[in-house]
Amino acid sequence: MKKTSKNIRTSSDPTDSRLLRELQRDSRLSVAELGARVGLSPSACHRRVRQLEDAGIISGYAARLDARALGYTMEFFVEVALKAQSDRALDAFERAVQTAPEILECHLMAGGTDYLLRIVARDAADFERIHRECLAKLPNVARLESHLAIRTVRPWRGYPVD
Numbered sequence: 036m037k038k039t040s041k042n043i044r045t046s047s048d049p050t051d052s053r054l055l056r057e058l059q060r061d062s063r064l065s066v067a068e069l070g071a072r073v074g075l076s077p078s079a080c081h082r083r084v085r086q087l088e089d090a091g092i093i094s095g096y097a098a099r100l101d102a103r104a105l106g107y108t109m110e111f112f113v114e115v116a117l118k119a120q121s122d123r124a125l126d127a128f129e130r131a132v133q134t135a136p137e138i139l140e141c142h143l144m145a146g147g148t149d150y151l152l153r154i155v156a157r158d159a160a161d162f163e164r165i166h167r168e169c170l171a172k173l174p175n176v177a178r179l180e181s182h183l184a185i186r187t188v189r190p191w192r193g194y195p196v197d
Contacts, residue, residue, distance in 0.1 A: 050074070050075065053072070053073040054075075054080070055093070062097075102155050109155065109183060110153070110154070110184040110187070111153075111154045111156065111182060113152040113179055114148040115173070118175050118176070125143075128150070128174055131173050138153070139152075139155060140152065140153040148180075
């Protein structure tokens with residue numbers, strides 16, 4: 036079994052892998068339920084989960100919300116090309132993105148696009164508002180190219196855990 040510098044198990048341990056898979060499926064499981072699913076006593080399960088948290092392998096817990104139930108019917112991926120790729124330009128763009136609640140995710144990319152943004156909107160008028168009030172005002176932007184997601188074929192289910 037591999038250990039980190041803190042002497043903590045990593046996901047290469049089969050029991051830890053099972054714990055991580057179960058927690059990604061349902062993080063609301065009680066320690067007793069989780070332990071039963073992976074073959075551990077509640078105390079051993081609690082100890083292992085705590086070790087995975089302390090090692091930073093488990094970085095937090097959150098509820099998955101349904102976008103449609105919240106009124107968000109459209110999802111866009113927006114490619115962003117900047118005018119310059121200097122540290123100052125990148126930092127200014129990234130600071131602005133952090134303050135925009137309309138931007139769900141922002142990824143620095145390799146290739147012809149500098150950043151890829153994920154945005155949800157209630158409808159076309161809402162996306163137009165987001166485009167005018169948020170995206171068009173981001174610093175150092177040379178080009179924006181928006182792509183409407185028609186349907187999510189495979190939603191995020193978590194990381195593969197061996």
